[in-house]
Each structure stands twice: as C-alpha cells, then as structure tokens.
Amino acid sequence: MATQPEQAGRRRDSAATQRALLDAAAKLFAERGFDRTTVRDIAGQAGVNQALLFRYFGSKDALFEAVLARDGREQLATTPPERLFSASLRSMLAPEGPRNRTLEAYLRSSGSDGAAAAIRQEIGEEYARVLATLTDEPDAGLRADLALAWLMGIALVREVSGKEPLAGADPDDICRLVLTATRTLLERAE
Amino acid sequence: MATQPEQAGRRRDSAATQRALLDAAAKLFAERGFDRTTVRDIAGQAGVNQALLFRYFGSKDALFEAVLARDGREQLATTPPERLFSASLRSMLAPEGPRNRTLEAYLRSSGSDGAAAAIRQEIGEEYARVLATLTDEPDAGLRADLALAWLMGIALVREVSGKEPLAGADPDDICRLVLTATRTLLERAE
DNA sequence: TCCGATTGTAAGCGACTGCTTACAACGCTA
DNA sequence: TAGCGTTGTAAGCAGTCGCTTACAATCGGA
Numbered sequence: 001m002a003t004q005p006e007q008a009g010r011r012r013d014s015a016a017t018q019r020a021l022l023d024a025a026a027k028l029f030a031e032r033g034f035d036r037t038t039v040r041d042i043a044g045q046a047g048v049n050q051a052l053l054f055r056y057f058g059s060k061d062a063l064f065e066a067v068l069a070r071d072g073r074e075q076l077a078t079t080p081p082e083r084l085f086s087a088s089l090r091s092m093l094a095p096e097g098p099r100n101r102t103l104e105a106y107l108r109s110s111g112s113d114g115a116a117a118a119i120r121q122e123i124g125e126e127y128a129r130v131l132a133t134l135t136d137e138p139d140a141g142l143r144a145d146l147a148l149a150w151l152m153g154i155a156l157v158r159e160v161s162g163k164e165p166l167a168g169a170d171p172d173d174i175c176r177l178v179l180t181a182t183r184t185l186l187e188r189a190e
Numbered sequence: 191m192a193t194q195p196e197q198a199g200r201r202r203d204s205a206a207t208q209r210a211l212l213d214a215a216a217k218l219f220a221e222r223g224f225d226r227t228t229v230r231d232i233a234g235q236a237g238v239n240q241a242l243l244f245r246y247f248g249s250k251d252a253l254f255e256a257v258l259a260r261d262g263r264e265q266l267a268t269t270p271p272e273r274l275f276s277a278s279l280r281s282m283l284a285p286e287g288p289r290n291r292t293l294e295a296y297l298r299s300s301g302s303d304g305a306a307a308a309i310r311q312e313i314g315e316e317y318a319r320v321l322a323t324l325t326d327e328p329d330a331g332l333r334a335d336l337a338l339a340w341l342m343g344i345a346l347v348r349e350v351s352g353k354e355p356l357a358g359a360d361p362d363d364i365c366r367l368v369l370t371a372t373r374t375l376l377e378r379a380e
Numbered sequence: 381t382c383c384g385a386t387t388g389t390a391a392g393c394g395a396c397t398g399c400t401t402a403c404a405a406c407g408c409t410a
Numbered sequence: 411t412a413g414c415g416t417t418g419t420a421a422g423c424a425g426t427c428g429c430t431t432a433c434a435a436t437c438g439g440a
Contacts, residue, residue, distance in 0.1 A: 012387050012436055035225040039428060049389055054429060124353050139363065145347060145356035146340075146367055153343025157335060163314050166335035173329065177336055181371045202406060202417050229398060239419055244399060 018056050020046040026067045030101035034064055064105075065119045071102045072123040081130050085147060085189045086179060088127075092155050093171035103155050124148065134186040143185045150178065208246050210236040216257045220291035224254055254295075255309045261292045262313040271320050275337060275379045276369060278317075282345050283361035293345050314338065324376040333375045340368065 024045035028037040039060050043050035057063040079087045092103055106120060131144035154174070158167045166174070182189055214235035218227040229250050233240035247253040269277045282293055296310060321334035344364070348357045356364070372379055 014387065017387080033225075035223075038426080040426090049387095050428095051390090051430080052388070055387085060428065121351065121353065124347075124351060128353070139355075139367075141355045142359050142363060143367060145353060145359075146344065146364070146371075148353075149343035149347040149356065150340045151343065152346050153339035153341065154336065156342050156346065157314075157339040161311065161314060163311065163318070163335060163338075165329075165331045166339065169332050169335075173332065174336070177329075177333060177375060181336075181374045184371045184374070185367060204417065207417080228396080230396090239417095240398095241400080241420090242418070245417085250398065 014056070017046075017048055017052055020048055021053055021056065021063065022067055022070060024048075025063050026071055026101065026105060029064060029067060030104040034105075039063075067105060068102065068119045068123060072106070072119075073126070075102075076123075076126055076130065081133050082188055082190045084127070084130050085134075085151070085182065085186065086175060088151055089154070089175060089178060090171060092151065093158075093174060103151065104159050106152075131186060131189075134188040136187075147182055147185050147189075150182070154178070204246070207236075207238055207242055210238055211243055211246065211253065212257055212260060214238075215253050216261055216291065216295060219254060219257060219295040221294075224295075229253075257295060258292065258309045258313060262296070262309075263316070265292075266313075266316055266320065271323050272378055272380045274317070274320050275324075275341070275372065275376065276365060278341055279344070279365055279368060280361060282341065283348075283364060293341065294349050296342075321376060321379075324378040326377075337372055337375050337379070340372070344368070 021042060025037070025042045028041055028045060031037075032041075039050050039053055042063070043053055053060075053063060057066055075088060075091065076084070088103065102123075106123070128141065128144045128148050131147055132140040134140075135143055137143060154166070157163050161167075179189065211232060215227070215232045218231055218235060221227075222231075229240050229243050232253070233243055243250075243253060247256055265278060265281060266274070278293065292313075296313070318331065318334045318338050321337055322330040324330075325333055327333060344356070347353050351357075369379065
C-alpha cells in the first residue's frame, strides 16, 4: 500500500505509471487469473486511470503479455540449470511476499488466446529446454515436460484449489518428496 | 452431431433436455473452462432454449456442479484404489472421444467461487483419500496430493497449453515414466 | 512566455453476460 | 373434450466487460 512515498508527487511520470500497471496486473492475474481480472481492477489497484492502460499497452491481452515477458524470464535468466527445478519449486512454495508469481499467473490464465497464448507457450518452451539438459536419456524433452507439468500441478492444487494438506505443507517436506521422485526423470536435478 | 435420431421428436421430454444440457456443458466446460463458456453456448450446443437451463439447474454455477457430480465420481466409484492413478492418467491421455473429461473441466475452471468450488474441492478430497491408502508412510496425505497434482499438471500442459512433446507423446511412454517416478510416492500404485 | 506534445481524467459506447418474465404449445387426466 | 400442469420460446433487463473519445492539466524546449 505504502511502498513508495507518493501522494501527488507521481504525476506526469509515464514510466512509473507503466510500472504500477505491470505490478498491479502481475498481482491480480496471479491471484484471480486472466478472465476474472478486469482492466478496472488493474487500474484501481495501480491507482491509475484505466484509459492509460490502453494508451500504454494497447489491450488487456498485450498487458498480460508484457507481464509474462517482464517477470517470466527473470528466474530463467538468473538460475543455473541444475537448480532451476528446485528454485522454481521453492519460489512457488515461498510464503506471501514479493516473490515471483509468474507461474501462478501463467496457469491461472490458461485458455486465453491471442498474444497471451503465444508468450505463454514461448516461456514454457524455454523452461523445458533448460530442464531437458539435465538428463541424457533419449526422451529428455518428454521428461522435462513431465517435470514442468508437476510444477504446474503443484502450483494449481496449492494456490488455486487450496487443497489440504498440500496447501499448508512445509516447503521442505514437499521439496524432499518431489525432488526424490523427480530424480528418476532428471538425474542431475538438485 | 447425429448421436440420436431426433428431429422434431424430442419435444416435451424434460429428462432428455436435461441430459442434453449436461452433455453440452461437460463438453464445453472441458474445452473452454467455466468462465469462457456462456449459457448461450451451452444451450446452443444442446439445441435447447437457454431459459430451460435455468429452469432445470437454477444457475450456471449449479449446472457446473451437476456436471462434476454426475461425471466426477464415475471413475472414482468404478476403479479399485491401486488402479485409480494409472486409470485416471490413461483416461486423460486417451484420444478424442467419449472419454471422461472431468479432470479437464475441473482444472479449466479453477478459480470459480460458489457452489462449483465446493464440489470441486469435495471431489479432489475423495480422489486424494483413495490415493492416500496406497502408502503406509506417515505423510500419506501429502504424498497423495502430490500425485494428484501431477495428474492435474499433465492434463494442464497437455490439453490446455498443448505443449510439445508432451501433448503428442505416446500414452504408454508417459505412463511408464510417471508411474516409475510415482512409485517413490505411492508404493502400491500400479 | 508561449506552444506543442505528453500525461492524466471523465464519460460513455456497443457488445456481451447471467438471468427473468410473459406467454404459447403441448399432452395427460378426468 | 375441457382443464391444467408441464415443456418450450421469444424478448428483454440490469449489470459488467474491454475499449474509445473528447478534453483538461502539465511539462519541456523555443
């Protein structure tokens, strides 16, 4: 709420406005999904007139694309391959806060068409490509997809369905079980 | 399209009308998700006036609930515990046809509130409870949730994202990889 | 200081949503 | 065959959606 000291001080700052819209959109898309997040919600959360959303991003689809483009590759670019799986898992399991919620936005919005679908697919490909380097088996691509699918499923059940005991389980316990099982898929995953 | 010989012959048959609505709703919810399926779509697909949807089911939420209640417990009731995981996996991987698409409807609609959310949770609980009987470990519930999450994730990546190579992979290959890894979670899973 | 471009605002448009209502057609029973 | 409850239909209501437009406020460069 009071992340930055701004009362009437952020007026006429397009960069800050765009950032506020991206932040608000990332939060709401992750929480509610694409369909159930309205442009009015986003603008309201960002404290910005909703017309500016269309001025700076063109459409709701394009804004979603921008969110994934900004946040989606962050972890991908800053994590070594062996740790990508466990890092994504841990990031997903981390308690509320400024964590990277791209995964949730991703799966919350499955079913969208248009530009959003394209970038979603692209990011998925990149993750899988990295994970596929962790095994020498001939079906490395399939194994990587299955590992990625597990990540998505855990995020889905935990964050979206809120199913217990998974939703409230200790991240360490989950990591231990998942990584043990995953090692039969990707031998070099940490 | 031409499943039953009915031109002007099915008039004034409330049972058939309700069945047509349930079938159409199951198909569309699985394909597009809850939010992106409109009551007009459902009524159109069923060849039924949309007002009848509300007469017989009360609301779109209640119709979704009815779909899950009708189809969701089918496999649960007819499959022995040891085979539930692999049967669900195989059912999900089966080619197009009159297969049970409850899982897709389920995950496609994550995020809905109301009655739909309640029955969704209930069915998830029942699946997990059965899967939890397949291990003697103390954290059986968590292990079952993780297995269930994998199912959901695979369905998500395959059917919703359509990601290759997973989407086009041989069901036998997928089953082999998944079941091998799953056995570290649920020892008695087939 | 003035001007043009940029940034923010208010209002609303057309389309679509879930849902309701008023009514016609029909078929069973007496 | 008259009456009545059930089934099907057409039309529309109120609200929300993404998006657009017309305009005011503000700033930097001349």
